[in-house]
Amino acid sequence: MESTAKFTKSMVECSLLDKELGRPFKPGARREATPEWDKDKCVRCGLCYVYCPDGAIYRAEDGFFEADTDKCKGCGICHRECWFGVISMVKED
Amino acid sequence: MDKFSLFVPNFLPFKEYFVPEKNIACSGCGLALAIRQTYKALEAVIEKAEWVKAGDGKLFAKLFDKSPMGNSEPSLLRIKKPGGELIICFDNEAGGSLEEAVKKAMPAIAVAEGFRYVATACPSYPFDLYEKVKKGLEAEGKAYIHILCPCPVAWQFDPELTVKIGRWAVESRTFPLYEVGSASAYHLTGTTAKPRPLADYLKPQYRFAEISEQQIADLTTTVESDYKKLTDKIQPE
Ligand code: SF4
Ligand code: SF4
Numbered sequence: 524m525e526s527t528a529k530f531t532k533s534m535v536e537c538s539l540l541d542k543e544l545g546r547p548f549k550p551g552a553r554r555e556a557t558p559e560w561d562k563d564k565c566v567r568c569g570l571c572y573v574y575c576p577d578g579a580i581y582r583a584e585d586g587f588f589e590a591d592t593d594k595c596k597g598c599g600i601c602h603r604e605c606w607f608g609v610i611s612m613v614k615e616d
Numbered sequence: 617m618d619k620f621s622l623f624v625p626n627f628l629p630f631k632e633y634f635v636p637e638k639n640i641a642c643s644g645c646g647l648a649l650a651i652r653q654t655y656k657a658l659e660a661v662i663e664k665a666e667w668v669k670a671g672d673g674k675l676f677a678k679l680f681d682k683s684p685m686g687n688s689e690p691s692l693l694r695i696k697k698p699g700g701e702l703i704i705c706f707d708n709e710a711g712g713s714l715e716e717a718v719k720k721a722m723p724a725i726a727v728a729e730g731f732r733y734v735a736t737a738c739p740s741y742p743f744d745l746y747e748k749v750k751k752g753l754e755a756e757g758k759a760y761i762h763i764l765c766p767c768p769v770a771w772q773f774d775p776e777l778t779v780k781i782g783r784w785a786v787e788s789r790t791f792p793l794y795e796v797g798s799a800s801a802y803h804l805t806g807t808t809a810k811p812r813p814l815a816d817y818l819k820p821q822y823r824f825a826e827i828s829e830q831q832i833a834d835l836t837t838t839v840e841s842d843y844k845k846l847t848d849k850i851q852p853e
Binding site: 537538539554567568569570572573574575576577578579594596597598599600602603604612 | 623624626628632634635639640641642643644645646647648649651652667691739742768774775776777778779780
């Protein structure tokens with residue numbers, strides 16, 4: 524997976540970041556459904572990767588895309604934006 | 617072998633700058649998406665970027681007092697650069713009013729205040745957004761970019777629609793994408809021959825659940841006349 528940059532002090536002032544460092548937060552914990560790729564239909568264009576708000580999608584070694592379940596929040600944007608209907612949102616029990 | 621040679625991420629740096637462990641953004645956050653894209657464009661100068669509040673200092677007071685956004689506090693990212701600075705406004709319409717949803721006065725105010733590069737952008741158009749942030753960095757003097765960030769929680773829509781809602785805002789001409797370069801030359805970046813009905817943009821948002829057909833008709837008139845005023849500023853090439 525591509526490396527993530529180190530957070531600089533100024534970047535941490537962003538309102539979307541948890542500044543109370545004592546409160547651990549795992550984005551994946553909020554997920555209600557998980558995206559699943561149908562590789563037969565996927566053209567590996569990477570659009571799903573571009574639109575994921577949480578940068579959860581990465582390119583695996585075979586060139587196909589996958590979601591990092593620790594980061595994915597299950598929003599379903601990737602599912603809506605894929606041109607070929609490759610991604611389905613699978614509910615977790 | 618790839619069926620298509622188009623590989624979308626080639627247009628953007630692959631490196632991620634906004635994938636923090638403690639990102640408290642909600643599922644489908646348009647603001648998080650916009651920041652993720654913006655940080656990619658800021659790559660080289662990311663150390664110089666700082667988050668500021670609209671209420672901080674006189675600098676922004678001028679921009680925000682005159683606009684319907686006066687009540688909401690958008691997140692602003694400020695990047696100092698030689699001879700000026702780039703200010704990026706992440707507008708998620710936290711004020712929530714209809715007026716705020718259709719009237720975006722800030723870019724015009726920034727032009728009047730002598731900003732050398734002014735643009736509107738939306739994360740539904742990632743490459744456009746990326747280019748504009750780059751241009752804002754390169755422009756001589758002050759630059760301002762207004763980014764519309766759909767918010768599934770405040771606007772009350774299904775989080776999977778975040779990117780679509782942004783696109784509908786642009787296609788309905790509620791939030792036209794344009795840039796203003798040197799000599800205040802306006803330039804539309806992306807045009808729609810036939811606008812999408814305003815209802816397509818407003819109806820999926822439950823914050824406007826009570827809106828009447830008459831209100832939509834009136835707003836359509838406002839949107840169209842604002843759009844006309846904008847296109848009137850464009851010099852024929
Ligand atoms: S957008 Fe669809 S076709 Fe493109 S890489 Fe993602 S899943 Fe595959
Ligand atoms: S469901 Fe949302 S968070 Fe999860 S991979 Fe898709 S776009 Fe990213």
